[in-house]
Amino acid sequence: MAGQGVGYIFRALGANFAIAVAKGVGAAITGSGAMLAETLHSLSDCVNQVLLLVGLKQSARPPTPQYPLGQGRNLYFWSFMVAMLLFLGGGAYSIYEGIHKLQHPSSLSSPVIAIAILGFSLATEGWALSGALKAIKARRGDRPLIQYLRETKDSDLVVIFGEDFAACIGLGLALAAVVVTAVTGNPVFDALGTLCIGAVLVGVAVFLATEVKSLLLGESADPALLEVIHQCAAEDSRILKVLRTLTVQQGPGEIVVALKLQYQPDLTTQTIVESINKFEVRLQDRCPEVKWSFVEPDDTD
Amino acid sequence: MAGSSSEVIKSLIVNMVIASSKGVGAVLTGSGAMLAETLHSFADCGNQLLLLFGIRRSRRPADASHPLGYGREMYFYSFIVALLLFTGGGVFSIYEGIHKLEHPEPVGDVTSGLIILAISILLEGWATLGNLKTMKARRGQVGLYKYLRDTKDSDLVVVFGENSAAVLGLLFAMAALVAAKLTDDGRWDAIGSLAIGVVLVGVAIFLAREVKALLVGECADPAILKTAEELALAEPTIARVIRILTVQQGPGEILVAMKLQFKPGLESDAMVDIINKFERDLEARVPDVKWTFIEPDRED
Numbered sequence: 237m238a239g240q241g242v243g244y245i246f247r248a249l250g251a252n253f254a255i256a257v258a259k260g261v262g263a264a265i266t267g268s269g270a271m272l273a274e275t276l277h278s279l280s281d282c283v284n285q286v287l288l289l290v291g292l293k294q295s296a297r298p299p300t301p302q303y304p305l306g307q308g309r310n311l312y313f314w315s316f317m318v319a320m321l322l323f324l325g326g327g328a329y330s331i332y333e334g335i336h337k338l339q340h341p342s343s344l345s346s347p348v349i350a351i352a353i354l355g356f357s358l359a360t361e362g363w364a365l366s367g368a369l370k371a372i373k374a375r376r377g378d379r380p381l382i383q384y385l386r387e388t389k390d391s392d393l394v395v396i397f398g399e400d401f402a403a404c405i406g407l408g409l410a411l412a413a414v415v416v417t418a419v420t421g422n423p424v425f426d427a428l429g430t431l432c433i434g435a436v437l438v439g440v441a442v443f444l445a446t447e448v449k450s451l452l453l454g455e456s457a458d459p460a461l462l463e464v465i466h467q468c469a470a471e472d473s474r475i476l477k478v479l480r481t482l483t484v485q486q487g488p489g490e491i492v493v494a495l496k497l498q499y500q501p502d503l504t505t506q507t508i509v510e511s512i513n514k515f516e517v518r519l520q521d522r523c524p525e526v527k528w529s530f531v532e533p534d535d536t537d
Numbered sequence: 538m539a540g541s542s543s544e545v546i547k548s549l550i551v552n553m554v555i556a557s558s559k560g561v562g563a564v565l566t567g568s569g570a571m572l573a574e575t576l577h578s579f580a581d582c583g584n585q586l587l588l589l590f591g592i593r594r595s596r597r598p599a600d601a602s603h604p605l606g607y608g609r610e611m612y613f614y615s616f617i618v619a620l621l622l623f624t625g626g627g628v629f630s631i632y633e634g635i636h637k638l639e640h641p642e643p644v645g646d647v648t649s650g651l652i653i654l655a656i657s658i659l660l661e662g663w664a665t666l667g668n669l670k671t672m673k674a675r676r677g678q679v680g681l682y683k684y685l686r687d688t689k690d691s692d693l694v695v696v697f698g699e700n701s702a703a704v705l706g707l708l709f710a711m712a713a714l715v716a717a718k719l720t721d722d723g724r725w726d727a728i729g730s731l732a733i734g735v736v737l738v739g740v741a742i743f744l745a746r747e748v749k750a751l752l753v754g755e756c757a758d759p760a761i762l763k764t765a766e767e768l769a770l771a772e773p774t775i776a777r778v779i780r781i782l783t784v785q786q787g788p789g790e791i792l793v794a795m796k797l798q799f800k801p802g803l804e805s806d807a808m809v810d811i812i813n814k815f816e817r818d819l820e821a822r823v824p825d826v827k828w829t830f831i832e833p834d835r836e837d
Contacts, residue, residue, distance in 0.1 A: 302756055304782040309753040320620075452752060453609045454786065455602055482604045482828070486754070494794060494830040505803040509835050528782075530794040530830035535809045 242292060244367045248396050249285035251364035252278055255357045262353045266346045271353075273333075280325050284318045284399060288392050291315060295487050305528065308487015312452045315391035319448055322399060323441035330406075330434030337427035344426065347418040354414065358407040365400040372397060387458065389485045391448050402440040406433040457483040457491045461523055465495065468518045474500050474511050479534055491525045496534040508533055542592050544671055548696050549585035551664045552578055555657045562653045570642070571650070573633070580625050584618045584699060588692050591615065595787055605828065608787015612752040615691035619748055622699060623741035630706075630734030634727050641723030647714050654711045661703045668697040687758065689785045691748050702740040706733040757783035757791040761823055768818050769797060774811055776800050779834050791825045796834040808833060 256278035263271035291314025299306040344350065371393055376384035385394055413429020416422075461483055469475045477498040484492040497515075499508055512531045520526050556578035563571035591614025599606040669681075671693060676684035685694055713729025716722075762781055769775050780796040799808060816829045 301759070302750070303754060304756050305754055305784060307753060313749060313753050449613065450602070453603060453607060453613065454605050456604045459601070484605060494792075494828070496830070499805045499809075501804070501806045503805040505799045505801050505808060505833065506835075508805060508808065509799075509833050512832060512834070528794075530796070530832045532812060532830045532832055533805060533809055534812070535806075 244371045247367040248364045251360040252281040308490040315395045316448045319445040327438030334431035341423035354411045361403045368397040390488045398440045398444045457485045490527045493529040496532045545588045548664045551660045552581045605786045608790040615695045616748045619744040627738030634730035637727035644717045647718045658707045665700040698740045698744045757785045792828040794830045796832045
């Protein structure tokens, strides 16, 4: 939700930036080209967080004639772009690098520095991940984590969690690969590690892209809202039946509700208007995320 | 409108023929550049396949998770094509141009190159003219540039953008090849590739911006607001239009939501009849309107 604080994005940005600096120092000390490439890679990770911040800013724009429902969906758009970058710049790039290393194996020049940097990075990413998990915990309540990730409309949090999670797994794999390579002296393990990291990043990116794309196309709101709508309708005896309801998640924390209600046949204009307006007040009280509602009196579905 | 798949198929065939003729050229001359061009043209075919896939996906009926259906799939796949045009088309050509500038190749026999380019220009030109004719039928008196900016038929805009950029690019390629032959300087070829890259990047950015607006939820053509207001005010029991809002859900799919102030003293039955008649009239005037929600309200 745009209003619930974005500390976890800044935390991830800070973590990635610190990692980029550590890798840069490592590159300067060892003069290793691979470490320089890693530095650039971590800097490009920072771009992802900047894109999410751009998305949050754009999604807060007020409605205009061109965008009568505001621009909340901009956050889903930029979240999708981040998933794409994670796929290409993260996953596809790592797989390419792994294949390259398999074809031209080179022995590790300074495993101690590499292990130190990877250990530092793992601690930093773990810190960022714990921030995202804390934010998720506060929102998911009793729902299991995977169910929350699939159902939530807060794409920025899911994307940040996915990125941090993939980064931690990736760093763990890299650490294992470097240690095994240093012990056995066989650089093939380093290449295999890179390939595994690429596979993890591709998998996470595909999951994120699928979830965010669904939101971008126009998902319905949480189905629990339908029950709230029926309750609100049942509390007014003049409303006979809910004929049709339609909910659309416009952006994080922004829901459009459109419904058709069947009223008693002999009410006057004023009574119907009053009943509809009270219904809308009840609905928005119980679900403040409903930002637009259109209630039409009708006779058949 | 989802009905423009024939335009997409036409472009697909054109690109396949061009890819094949480039492939024949590559085999005859053994040129690496021509082989790269062949792969490039096959990649263009991928764009049309993505658009066709988008048209198919956008026709899926509404379900519980997507109550307004999947019309916006068309905008999603149009956006992906714009991204591919940017990276696979524009950035790749610029990279190739820079590479050629650094390592200019000697100019060999340009005859087969010119023949293939001429065939490609004719085919792409034919496809572009087809797009222009279809757009002319839809835009009426509206200017072409304004139509491209305002239309909600993203597939047609994307196909036209691709085809016209291709024609321009092929003309650059031809001019570059002739200049390289006349001056015997391979760097002209590099400049041609750079120019093509710039055109593709420009067209891709234009397409991406337009399609992104549709993807995040642009309103429908403002003329629909006027039509709806006119229709409402023609009804004597409707006192005023308090609020009106339209959303373009997908090509040819519009949602209209209104808050209307009715004159006092109406009974529910009569009000429901008036609302339903208004909805029928609106859908008759604007067949793209697929959902309407009319709320009776009063001024705040």
